[in-house]
Amino acid sequence: MDILQKIRKQKEKEVAERKSLYPLKLLQKSMYYDVPVVSLAHYIQRKDKSGIIAEFKKKSPSEGFINQYADVEAVTMGYMQSGASALSVLTDETFFGGSSEDLKTARTYNYCPILRKDFIIDEYQIHETKSIGADALLLIAEMLTGEEVKRFSETAHEIGLEVLLEIHDEDEISKYAEGIAVMGVNNRNLRDFTVDIQHSIDLYSRLPAEPVKISESGIHDARDMIRLYKAGFEGFLVGTQFMRTPHPAKACRSLIEAFQKERQSR
Numbered sequence: 001m002d003i004l005q006k007i008r009k010q011k012e013k014e015v016a017e018r019k020s021l022y023p024l025k026l027l028q029k030s031m032y033y034d035v036p037v038v039s040l041a042h043y044i045q046r047k048d049k050s051g052i053i054a055e056f057k058k059k060s061p062s063e064g065f066i067n068q069y070a071d072v073e074a075v076t077m078g079y080m081q082s083g084a085s086a087l088s089v090l091t092d093e094t095f096f097g098g099s100s101e102d103l104k105t106a107r108t109y110n111y112c113p114i115l116r117k118d119f120i121i122d123e124y125q126i127h128e129t130k131s132i133g134a135d136a137l138l139l140i141a142e143m144l145t146g147e148e149v150k151r152f153s154e155t156a157h158e159i160g161l162e163v164l165l166e167i168h169d170e171d172e173i174s175k176y177a178e179g180i181a182v183m184g185v186n187n188r189n190l191r192d193f194t195v196d197i198q199h200s201i202d203l204y205s206r207l208p209a210e211p212v213k214i215s216e217s218g219i220h221d222a223r224d225m226i227r228l229y230k231a232g233f234e235g236f237l238v239g240t241q242f243m244r245t246p247h248p249a250k251a252c253r254s255l256i257e258a259f260q261k262e263r264q265s266r
Ligand SMILES: O=P(O)(O)OC[C@@H](O)[C@@H](O)c1c[nH]c2ccccc12
Pocket: 055, 057, 117, 118, 140, 166, 186, 216, 217, 218, 219, 237, 238, 239, 240, 241
């Protein structure tokens, strides 16, 4: 069984438990449920920002613990003060050490788009995403059929959430559905964990014209960002590079400063 199959199994169990503990009607009573979202697509394109979506990630299946005791309030506020365009918060507990609580805390302290990073396999999780205060939802093409991507993104849009569709392989591009605001190419192969940013660059010209395009994973320095930027990407999802340092926000600031300097000199 590969990691995606393991994750799916765990998610199925988790969703069943949560449905009985917190029925949909309860989620819809959340103070966040009817609050309008802050647009991720818009913030990525803001000229006064860097395009970086900075991720709060304590551990991962490929790395193990990255920053076990990181404080979500300090790190997420620091990211935004450093010039990030948006936040990504892992809410998966078993594999990534995140939680819905982490996202709610990030929401309390930040006015900016927050992406919920999890593995969506059931409509229930879409409502849950809105109820914890997120602005955007990740859909991983590899885990879903084209029909599911369409249905899930329609549900997300109905309740005002934006969608980021993540693809890895070229054949997943056909799962893009109308209205999806952001499309991301994951440089990490979720089955064997190999990472290469050239992967995004190679796929760029095949991506649909409408969505804002971002590159995800394995971004280490300003050189990586410039390569992706020159290929056409407007957004960059970065986690490990920041989280593995004692001061993730400082690492974020240095990367942004280096990128802006490079970009200006071109
Ligand atoms: O830590 P990195 O290599 O900077 O990558 C961040 C982000 O792209 C990665 O965490 C990610 C991309 N897609 C995902 C799907 C699920 C969980 C995590 C991810």
